[in-house]
Structure formats: structure tokens, C-alpha cells
Amino acid sequence: MRLEIDNFPVEEMQFGDETSYNDGLLTINKEEALEVVKKDEHITEADIVFARPGEEKRIVPVKEAVEPRYKEDDGAVFPGVTDDVESVGSGKTKALKNCSVLGIGKHWGSFGDGLIDMSGEGAKYTYFSQLNNICLVADTDEEFERHEQQKKNHAIRWATHRLAKYLATAVKDLEPQKEDVEEFELAPITKRDKKTQELPSVVYVMQPQSQIEELGYNDLVYGWDTNRMLPTLMHPNEILDGAIIGGSYMCCSSKWATYDFQNCPTIKKLYEQHGETINFLGVIMSNLNVVLEQKERAALFVQQLSTSLGADAAIIAEEGYGNTDADFIECFKLLEEAGIKTVGMTNECTGSDGHSQPLVSLDDAADAIVSCGNVSALIELPPMETVIGELESLARDGLAGGWEDDEKLGPSVREDDSIIMANDSMFCGDQVLGWSPKTVKEF
Template identity: 65%
Template sequence: MRLEIGNFYVREIVFGDTLKFEQGILTINKEAALDFIREDERITEAELYIAKPGDDIRMCPVKEAVEPRVRPDGRSAFPGYVGELEQAGEGMTYALKGCSVLVVGRHWGGFQDGIVDMSGEGQKYTLFGELQNVVLVADTNEEFEKREQQKKNDALRRAGHRLAEFIAGCVKDLEPEEVENFDLEPIIKRAAEIEKLPSVVYVMQPQTQMEEMGYNTLAYGWDMNHMVPTYMHPNEVLDGAIISGSFMPVSSKWSTYDYQNCPNLKALYQEHGKSINFLGVIMSNLNVALEQKERAAIYVAQLAKSLGADGAIVAEEGYGNPDADFIGCYVALEDAGVKTVGVTNECTGRDGQSQPLVTLDEKCDAIVSCGNVSELIELPPMKVVLGELEALGRDGFSGGWADDEILGPSVRPDGSIIMENNSMFCGDRVCGWSTKTMKEF
């Protein structure tokens, strides 16, 4: 399966009369884009903004991030979700690099929504503070979930994907600046020199804990709570087959942008044929009941062993209850003779003294930490707030609170904030973006 991604590098985004891309400048006709968004009758209020690195802008509650993409042959960039169900992972896809579509709620954030700062101390906490962003701030008629801690955010998430494909349409007939090639041979038909290398599989554990449909990560539009772990070609993950869900404390979240650009996958591709034999992806899930967790771990270990994996990397979206899936999968792989490395964040409390994962095992002796979700962060006010900063100051918002007997409210009268790292949108970057490091004292 061969995937080609034609890249167009966005150096600046402006509003203008015509949707176009010229010499690194992406021009968007705001009214035409908003008219397109409003075709979904659930969108009751919508506005577009531009947020670039260095701007005195804070966004909250951020719900989704998507890289603008389009397929020149007319297939949907997000098959089975906002377009017809087609095979992803092969052929040509065009991508606008260095930018994203950020979806921000006009009101009422929740457990899975977060913050992005475009400058100052807060900028470093998320990847999206470094990008050129088209920001959709919108509200919907989904009254039933506004005051709920857990939100499907369906209208807003779909609006972001539709807008990303709409914007990328301007490069459909252009020649990309560069083309990235992702070509992985069938597993049983590889050259002898590749077969001699250690075989490695990447195990992804997206958030799929909700039994009710609409919250979980999607594979080709299908709710992954209804799946057992399966093999996927890495090209499918990079090419829009996986859509981010809306269930996870937000610093732990994997946005659709993370799937489209997953650095861990790209690093494994780069080492394929050099230091490793990259087998592909075991796409697992996260469950609630113990039996479901054990079943998934059995599937993952069986798949890895059947594929002939010598080693595995397991990446977990989330913490808390999902730690049991993460550790269970890790142990099952080790028991199957597959040397395993885990990648996750940890919840060690505001003082850093609590147990990092809900459950642990002595066999899990190679875990990469992406940081402490409970670490306290204080940030000064910003001149511009897109969305509703007060969302952070409600109990139930990931990492924020209405009031604390010691720390006071998360949102202070002057617009400065105090919160846990939990509130940073996709801030722990488990897919491989993280610039954090460990220090020993």
C-alpha cells in the first residue's frame, strides 16, 4: 500500500475575496466558508478567526484540531465520516502543512475541551501554539449536552472536518512543494535483509470507553467501542481513516491532527529497513469492564505474536481507568515474548507524590512519561479570548474549577488563570510531539 502526501507549506493565513493558495499565503473567503459551515442546521452561531504564533490570543474551550486536506481524485479526506466510505492509505492526498483548523465552542466547555495560548508562557504547552490556525468559534442547538460534563460535540467536530476539507480544496489543482512517500511492503513478502532486523509493531489505544455511540474515536466512521483490536496499515492512520473522539481529559487527547501526522508512526517508517522491520499498527481500544480489558489484551498479544513481532510500542490515550488497559496490554505482550515500551502521561497529583498510574506491574520496566496531568500552571491574562474563558472556571472542565478553598477560582477577575496541566489541549502529546524531558533530583 503506497500513500503519497503532497505538501503545501502555509506561511501566512489571511482573509480575502477568494479562497486560494499562492506563494505560501492561504487566503480564505470568510463569508463563503461560514456559509458552508451553516449548511449544518445544528450550527446556530459561527465566526472565523486567524490565530498565529505570537498573537496575544487565548482559546477556550478548544474541541478539535484538523489538518486541512483534500484528495485530488475526489475521494473524501475523511472517508466514512464526512464523505463516502473509501479505502484510505493509498493514492495521493494533498495537505496544508504548518496550519490547522481549530474548533472552539462559543459556550460551555466540558471534560474533553481545553486551552490553547498563542504566545507567552502558555504557548509551549500545546503544539497548536506553534501553528498558523484557522479558528472556528461556533455554537450549536445541542441543548441536551450543554451543561453535561461529557459532550459528544458532534456538530462542532464535523464542522471542523468539513471546513478543513473545504479550505484544502484550493490546492486541488496545484502542484505540491514536496511529496512524502509512505510505502510499506506486505509483511510476508519482504526482502531477506529486512527480515533479519528486529520486527516492531506500534500499538495504539484510542479512547473508546463510552458504550453510547457518538463519543468515541472512529475508524472509517465506525465507533471503535464496537471493535476488538485489529491490524491496520499505518498509511490508513496517516490518511484520515481515524477520527478523534470526544471522551478524554483534554491534555491526554489525540486530535485528528495527531493521527494525520503521528510522529511515532513516521519515526518507525524512517527506521524501517535500517534498524527495524516495521510491521504496522495494532489498533486496540480502551474499555471499562475488566473482562473487556482482558479480551483486548489477549487480542493484542495474539496479533503481535502472529505478525512475528520482536518488539512493540504501546501508546495510551488517557489515564486513570485506561491505565488498566495499558498495563494489561503491556504485560500480555511481555508474556508473549514481545519486548515492549510504553508511552503515556501520568497522574501524580499536584505535589508529584502520588502513584503515577492506577495500576502497575514489575514487567512494565520501560515506560516513557509525557508529563504529569495534575501539575499546576498559572498564566497571565491575554488581550483576546476566543470562545468563553469562563468555561475553564466551571467544575467538570478538565483541569479547571469554579472555586478552590486554597487556590480560589481557576479564572480570576483580571483574566489570569490557574489550572492543572489537564486543561492544555492535547498538551501531553503522547503521539510523539512532546518536547518535555525528565529531571532527576
């Protein structure tokens, strides 16, 4: 399976009469773009604003991030979501690079929403501060969940995907610079050359968020709720090409947005090493569960798939922490029992006092874990000149890292609009899929 991604770097953004791309400049017909957004009658208010790296802007509550993509011959960009269910991962896809479309609540936030600072101290905590962001700021009539701490945010999230698909049509008839073309090709496992087959075989185990039994909160695979699946083998190209979109449930620093799946650094790094130092077998898409029996069943499937593929080693990454640590460690344990050397990637939670066990579940077999951050770490940030969205939502609406008041720390949002919050609310801040800049100090 061969996938070509033609990248068109966005260096500047503006509004104009026609949605177009020219030499790094993305021009957006705002009225036309908002028509695409408002195809869902549940969108009651919507606006599009820009946020560039270095600007004194704070964005909250952020619900989703998507890289604008166009599929050759009008193929499916997000199958099962914006398009019919059809296979992705091959052919040609065009992408607006160095930018993202952010879905933002104009008023109401929720447990899984986060914050992005485009400059200052806060910018270092999230990858999205480095991108040119097209911010869809919207409200909906989804009254049934307005005052719920956990929201599906369906209308805003789906509108974000529609907008991303629309914006990428600006480059559908353009040809990229040669250096801006990425190629991903992985031969069938039994058809690889002798040199590759003699290299250590590595499988990547991804555990996307799938804990909520009610549909609509979890990540989706080809539009299918991950709570309804068992671990399965996927071609890495499918993941890079829109087969998976992020959900609304998960403390935000732990979350994998759709943008993260589209650009998964670990998959790209495994591709770089394929045929050189490793034989990259593919991706086992697993799930995260609540009931112990479900966790054990999923781990057994991961073990069986890995051994059947002939894996010598595995990388395992979980989207989340707490209850999900049990799934993460159970997979780790069974892979090691099968003789498969395993490295784990996750963040940790030490509690506000720093004294809690960093992972809820541990095992001696899990002796190689890369920590991508501590969700409990406290962050204090000064006020910003501009707020995109609504700053009050951080404290009022149950965002995972915010609070209305604390007897020692006071409210998350102070009178001067400076904030104190847990790392939990930094939008996709722990970047477990492979681009976390965080490290540790030894004392």
C-alpha cells in the same frame, strides 16, 4: 500500499474574494467557508478568526484540531464522517501544512475541551501554539447537552472536518515543491526483501479512546465507534490518511485530536527506520475499556496479533490515564510474556498533592515507560490581550483542568483574567503520539 502526501506550507492567512493558495499565503472566502460550516442546521452561530504563533491570544474551549486535506479525484478525506466509507492510505493526498483548523465553542465547554495560548509561558505546553490556526468559533442548538459536563460536541466537531476539507480544495490543482512531498510505502509483510526481514520486527500498538458505551463520544475508525471494535491490524498509511478522527471524551492534555492521527510522529519515525534498523510490521489498533473482562479480552487479541505477525518488539501508547492504565499495563504484561520487548508511552497523574501513584495499574513487566507529562501539574498564566471563545468556560463548565473555586487556590479564572489550572486542560498537551518535548529531572 503507497501514499503520497503533497504538503503546501501555510505561512500567512487572510480573507478575500476567493479561497486560494499562493506561495505560502492562504486566502479564505469567509462567506463561502461559513456556508460549508452551516450545512448543519444545528450550528446557530459561527465565525472564523485567525490565531498565529506569537500573538497574544488565548483559545478556549478547544474541541478539535484537523489538518486541511484534499484527496486526489475527490476521494474520501474522512471516510465515514465527511465522506462515504472507502479505503484510504494509498494514492495522493494534498495537505495544508503548518496550520490547523480548530473547533472552538463560542460559549459552552466540557470535560474534554482544552486551552491553547499562542504566546508566552503557556505556548510551550501545546504543539498547536506553533501552528497558524484557523479558528472556527461556533455555537449550536444542542440543548440536550448544553449543561452536561461531558458533551459530544457533534455539530462543531463535524463542522470542523467539513471546513478543513473545504479549505484544502485551494491546492487541489497545484503541484508542490519537490522537498514538500512525503512518501509512505510499506510492502506486504510476506513480500519484503531479505535484508528487511532479517531486521528486528516492530509493531506499534495504539489504544485510542473508546471507553464510553453510548455512541458519539469516542474516536472513530472509518466512522465506526471504537467502543464497538476488537483490536485489529491497520496499515499505518490509513492512520496518516484520515481513517481515524478524534473523539470528545478524554481529559484534554491526554487527548489525540484528528490532527495528531494525521501527523503521528511515532508512525513517521518507524517509517524512517524501516529497512534500516527495524522491520516495521504495522499498527495494531486496540481499544480502551471499562470492564475488567473487556480489558483482558482486548489484551489477548493484541498478544495474539503481535505473535502471529512475528513481532520482536512493540511500542504501546494509550490515549488517557486512570482507568485506561489497566488496559495499557495488561497489554504490556501479555506482550512481555510472549517474549516481545515492549516500550510504553503515556502521561501520568500524581494528584494535586503529587503523592499519588502515577499510573493506576502497574506491573514488573512494564519496565520501560516513557512519561510524556503529569496531568496534575499546576500552571499559572497571565492574562492575554485577546480571548477566542469564552474564558469563563474553563472554570464554569467542568473542563478537566479547571475549577469554579478552591479553598486554597481560588477560582481558575481570576478577576484580572489570569488563570491557574491543571495541565489536564492544555489542548493535546502531553503529545503521547511522539512529539512531546517534556522530560524529567532527577532530585
